[in-house]
Amino acid sequence: MRRGLTLFRTIVVAAALAASAPAMAQQTKDGLNPTGQNPTADSVNEEFLFKQDPKIVGRVTIPDGKAASLIQPQGRDYRAFRESWLPWIGGLAVLGAIALLAGFYLWRGRIKLERGPDSGKKILRFGTFERVTHWMTSSCFIILSLSGLNYIFGKRLLAPVIGPDAFAVVSQYAKYAHIYLAWPFMLGIALMFVVWLKDNIPNRIDWHWIKAGGGLIGNGHPHAERFNAGQKMVFWMVVGFGTAMSVTGLMMIFPFVLTDITGMQVMQVVHSLIGVVFIAGILAHIYIGSVGMEGAYDAMGSGKVDLGWARSHHDLWVEKEIGKVDHGTRRPVRPVPAE
Template identity: 55%
Template sequence: MRCVCRLLPALAVLAMLAVALVPAARAADPMTGANPTAQSVNERDLLNALGKLQGRITIPDGKAATLEQPQGREYRSFHERVLPWLAGIIILAVLAGLAAFYLIKGRIPAPPRDPGGRTVLRFSAVERLGHWLTATAFVVLAITGLNYFFGKRLLMPLIGADAFATWSHWAKYAHNFVAWAFMLGLLVMIVAWVRDNIPDRVDIAWLRAGGGFLDGSHPPAERFNAGQKLMFWGIVIFGLAISVSGVLMLFPFALLDINGMQFAQYVHATAAVLLIAVILGHIYIGTLGMEGAFQAMESGSVDLNWARTHHSVWAEKVLAEERAPRAGRPGTPAPAE
């Protein structure tokens, strides 16, 4: 009995220590929510908490409590280092490739004009309006967008900090507002041309012949050849990706949290660089690369022989359609027997 009584104070001290220490050990870190001593430690929570600078605030914007998050550092290194390098390399490589093609192959010449001077309508006024709206908007967006990557590094040393600040201020406004014109134009082009860009058998033969770019041949093509169809779908995919991510960034945190915002920026910038590369090729072919192409988007009409040479299947269809309604139209004199 004496022996047990001697142990009692020691047991009491142990019990008090257990009460004091165990809850402290089990409690999660109030800043990070991670509990390193819990039975099943969530490794991801711990890694995410690593290096986070976070505190408690009383203003309504709870996001301000996190000064730095680990993903933010990955995002910053992608945005500040990887992406500008990638963009520079891709754009310069495309420009060098086009210049080499032009120097080696020269322009694709236009065929002799139709002896009767006949032309066919290639693009309606609405199609041209949609195209030039998108094209003008895209050029503005590309220049003002590239300013985010290269302005501080390349332009500021040339024009000085003050001029660069003023230019960037207006470039940012232009980027945010002209984006809506781009989206409208993109929608018009998708509605107008989606049907004519569905792949078919003619495209396989066109692709097998390499579009005739190397041997100067003119493989049969529909209204749009396989190369144009590939470009169209590239524009649709990258254009929609840029538009959706762009709208999400125009309304920050309306639908996304900080990680979502960073993801939207990854998508926006990467798709924009890829679209710029595609469009550089398109602008080259539409102006310098192919004689007679620009006229199609300028006046809407092309010489019949040009249409027969570059889009033979389509040209024959248009001619057949032109003949058919005239023959069937009431009141049209039937051809003499």
Template identity: 50%
Template sequence: MAFPVRVRLLVVAVALLSIAAAVPTQAQKRGPDGAPNPTASVIDEQTLLKQSPRVEGRVDIPDPRAGVLIEPAGRTWQYVHEVLLHRASAVIILGTIAILGLAYLSVGQIRIAEGRSGKKILRFKAFERFAHWLTAVSFVVLALTGLNLTFGKVLLLPVIGPDAFTLVSQAAKYVHDFTGFSFAIGLVLLVMIFFRDNLFQKIDLDWIKQGGGFIKNKHAPAGRFNFGEKLVYWFSMAGGAAVSVSGFLMLFPFFGFGIAGMQLAQIVHTVVAVLFIALILAHIYIGTIGMEGAFEAMGTGEVDLNWAKEHHDHWIAQQLAK
């Protein structure tokens, strides 16, 4: 037999063997009804379960993390995020509301001791009030939409039903994301405007010694802001910075951080946000029903002269001297 003929026969034999080997494979890729089975080449469920507790499959996309189906750390994270943080948040918020309610029932509204004088003095300029209300309104929107994302499935879903809840939650998510930018801008303005007036001074020690004015027959001296207001300011700035940074990290996920970093960002965001809400609830209480004349400062910008003498005597003395 000539050499070229042998070569041709060898090529034909190899081709036939290849076709024969491919036939079982094609048969395996079809289901019992003869239709193609797209999952025939995928790892079967029993093989995956043998990898427990961490189960990984094969993925064609570049991100290998998408192939992780079950991970013990993920189950722990789900319990912390969905159970422990929710319970702690509910206790903190409801506990704060209860404490403020008891304070109002036992103490009532703090009145102006000498009554209103009828004379007004400017306490906050228009731009200062704008910065405050920009931050305050943004915070309220963020708090309400954030609480819906946290407790909506338990509180709101049974009331309005799944269809309406889906629409509300989707809108709340987008509102929450975009309102974060106006909140961050408000924080920057508050730092620029009120930073100097909220630095701690010796007069703050005298305010603490006198019980902040809550002890009868004791007057607590204060400048433009007393020690309690300064604490609220600095806690608000620190809390606002923490929720802003962690919120932006979640808005742009995995930007320089892995899964552990994203989980930490969510924990920080939730814990600080809940404590922030409790702080602002107390701030709102004092600024509205808790103290007579306090809301006018950020409402119209002017306060009664007797109110200023009673709560910020050093500041009003400086203003009158000018």
């Protein structure tokens, strides 16, 4: 009796399996649903979601709403720029500027101080406040530049030399310096803008100066006021780039306050691109203010320049200053032994 019951159960199960086999075979024969429908094709996919919004956003209940962003394709573009393009652009900008300046130095040599009847006399070119403002901004700029370049090149150039532990420490302090010294730098940019704006308004004299090649081509010196066209370009570059670096830098110091993740990436791209061009431009400024031209450094060193140098490079300004002396609004030019 028991054996008969077991046999009956076996037959029932076998019959059920035999009945279901054709249906299973139909579904798996060629991987298609026999009804002709493809459920996968109708489901929500990545392409469909990106047609609704440039990024795929989920929903989170933790306080960090940004964590809801699941996929942001622009991030791949940003990463490609950050890891592939930026090192090349930065390297070409900085090394290219150094190479150009070295070539210019080899071609032109140091621009010598021309001896004349006014040589040996000194005239005040920049007051103490102007020089403090310049040096505060420039010293911060150097630290910001080096720490900024470390963001781009540090892991590629510095880390292999000093090792990962030392690189981590250096980078940590470089990052602190970058963020904290940005504030006196921004203050310096604002002060320079206020102090030197009136002397940096472009005018017709600048156009003549440019057409004459700034005195670098040919003989003689074109007329110039307190700042020539080249110096005005540096001024507006510093003000323009400094402002752009300040705005984009503040957006990164206070992340996500005014923009989302895409905006943050755009800010970093703009900040880094302007930064490397800014460094290249300032390298030219440093060159012409030091090794490139004899007597130029005194303007920001002691504040007093050789009167003969001033007459050569800023004749209209000298005339105006001497006019002030004649009217009693400025101290007279005193003969001071040349340093």
